[in-house]
Amino acid sequence: MLPPREVAALSVLGKAVKPTTVDQSFVLCPHCQQHRAQVWGDGRGGRMCRCPDCGPVAVEANDGAALILDEDWLRQKMRLALGIESRDGIDDLGDGVWRLGDARCSPVLLARDLTRVLQEPALLDRVRVAGGGIRVITPRPRETRGSPFGTGVEWLVLEERFTFYGGGIALIGTPSPPPEPAVADPAAPVNGPFSADFRWVTLPDGDGTPIQFTDGQAKVLGALWSFKGEATTADRIMQRAGLGSAKPSDLFKIKAKDKGKLEPTAQHAAYGVLVVTQQRAGLYAMPWAAVALA
Structure with a gap:
């Protein structure tokens, strides 16, 4: 017969254990389940064991049942x-x-x-x-x-x-697989509202959708950013951008073939929000840079 603690464990062990045959000449006392006692016939077809604490105790057929690890x-x-x-x-x-x-x-x-x-x-x-x-x-x-x-x-x-x-x-304690490296969002704001390469901008007062610029536009915006909000001439800006156009706004003009298209329209509008132009003095500034780099 199994002790109560082992019986309670059967639901957890499941198929981990299986019935086995053991020596039936000794059993765990069915009454106290503390001592193993020798078994003998009671003269009436049954079996008895003599426990040192409980004395003679009747032994049933299932008292000799045993399990073994599979x-x-x-x-x-x-x-x-x-x-x-x-x-x-x-x-x-x-x-x-x-x-x-x-x-x-x-x-x-x-x-x-x-x-x-x-x-x-x-x-x-x-x-x-x-x-x-x-x-x-x-x-x-x-x-x-x-x-x-x-x-x-x-x-x-x-x-x-x-x-x-x-x-x-x-x-237990299996090392977790290393997390997959997060794919960096190329449009995520890094330099103020701009992405790291100035190819994208997320306008604070917009709908939250990033606006993508061309390579040339990104170079102009990056050059303007580098002046930290200071009003600068077109020549210095275009020289720093490495472009041959006369002034920054040239790269944001909407060409005739692009009129009505969403992307060129959004780029032109973003330039108007981001860049302050002093037309008479021929100066250009990006106030966002002064705020972000202060």
Whole structure:
């Protein structure tokens, strides 16, 4: 008969355990479940046991029921928890040691006892691969502290690194995969309302939709920005932009073939909002730069 604590664990263990046959000459006392007592016939076709605390206690047929760990189930679920490919077979290395397969090019050993692996280092040499580490899974012994292995061998304590979950086994503390690098938004404002390359602008008083500029327009706007809001002549601006046009506004004029098109219209309107022109003096300034760079 199983103790109440073990009976309560059955719902969690599920298929991890299976019925087994044990020596029926001794059973756990059905009454106190504290002592194992010898079983004998009661002379009437039944069975009795004599518990040191409870005295004679009747033994039912199911009092001798027992369960055992299904090791095949355990090994298969451990492979799944570690992400071992199904095409890799399980190798029995003998005396309670198995090679479960390779997890990310690292051989994985499962052993009933850590001492078995420590006393026979050749087991590690049998599975070692060039350029890869080895994972060894065992229960934790009472006396061991820290990692018993050197560089290149990772020890996973069975009861600390694995748990029953969803009808299977899960690895605790699995490193999360690195997050995918965020794709930078080319239109995101960096220089005031402008993108990093001045190819885009998001007007504060607009609808929030970025406006895209041509390469030449971006060079003009970048040059204006570099003067930090100072009113500057067209010659200096165009020279810094590296363009041959006479004045900044030349690049924002709407050509006859582009009249009525949304993009050229938006570019022209944005220039009017961003750039202050002193026509008589021939000066141009970008007040946004003075505010952002103050």
